[in-house]
Amino acid sequence: MLGVADNLLRILNAVFLVICIGLNSALLNTKTHNNSRINYCMFTCAYCLTTDSIYGIFANFFDILALPALCFCLDFLNFAFTFVAGTVLATGIRAHSCKSEHYVNSNKITQGFKNRCRESQALVAFFYFSMAIFLAKLIMSTINMIQNGAFTQHIGRRRRRNAAEIGVPSISQV
Numbered sequence: 001m002l003g004v005a006d007n008l009l010r011i012l013n014a015v016f017l018v019i020c021i022g023l024n025s026a027l028l029n030t031k032t033h034n035n036s037r038i039n040y041c042m043f044t045c046a047y048c049l050t051t052d053s054i055y056g057i058f059a060n061f062f063d064i065l066a067l068p069a070l071c072f073c074l075d076f077l078n079f080a081f082t083f084v085a086g087t088v089l090a091t092g093i094r095a096h097s098c099k100s101e102h103y104v105n106s107n108k109i110t111q112g113f114k115n116r117c118r119e120s121q122a123l124v125a126f127f128y129f130s131m132a133i134f135l136a137k138l139i140m141s142t143i144n145m146i147q148n149g150a151f152t153q154h155i156g157r158r159r160r161r162n163a164a165e166i167g168v169p170s171i172s173q174v
Contacts, residue, residue, distance in 0.1 A: 002059055002066055006140060009133050014053040016130045021045045023123040032111050037092045041123065044085040048078045048130065069150035072141040079134035086127030093120045 002010075024042045031038070051074050059065040093110065096103040098117035104110045110117040 002056060002071075003140075006137065007056065007060070009137050009140075010053055010056040013130055013133045013137075014049065016126050016133070017045055017049045017053070020123060020126045020130065021049070023119050023126065026119050027109075027116060027123070030111075030113060030116055035092075035109060037088050037109065041085045041089055041127070044081045044127075048082060048134075052078055052134075067151055068141060068145040068148060072138070072145050072150075075134055075138040075141045079131060079138050082127050082131040082134055086124050086131055089120060089127065090124045093117070093124070095121070 021042070024038065024045055027038050028042065055065070055074060059071075089109070093107060094103075096107075098104060098110075098114050098121070104114055104117050105112045107117070109120050
């Protein structure tokens with residue numbers, strides 16, 4: 001079972017990723033020609049939603065899925081994918097004002113529409129919000145893996161040592 005903070009971050013991130021899917025769908029529906037950056041952003045949304053939210057639901061019910069090493073790997077991949085998607089889209093739109101006609105008409109992502117310009121800027125912001133949550137979860141996974149070990153199934157709780165493991169031996173050990 002995952003910790004409370006981890007589950008709350010997963011819920012918040014699921015909301016951000018659903019918003020990203022909506023914005024990305026709007027960009028895909030109003031396109032005049034294909035853009036691989038927008039397609040990669042949609043892949044990132046779907047991948048992160050699957051490996052974060054749906055995996056989180058299963059990890060809460062099946063303890064074998066809640067291994068710290070697996071959580072760390074998935075959080076790292078999600079962090080990397082959202083960072084790359086946000087950065088790729090940000091370099092593609094070049095962060096100019098959407099009021100500039102020359103910018104809107106010459107950009108391959110905005111494709112001459114001010115609404116696409118605003119949607120793409122909002123999509124970049126939500127990708128970076130999601131990336132920040134994945135970074136926080138990555139730090140939490142790292143701390144959990146250091147404290148509990150990479151392959152233990154006690155997520156969110158420190159491994160406690162009983163009296164027989166530390167200190168002076170008991171009479172039964174003598």
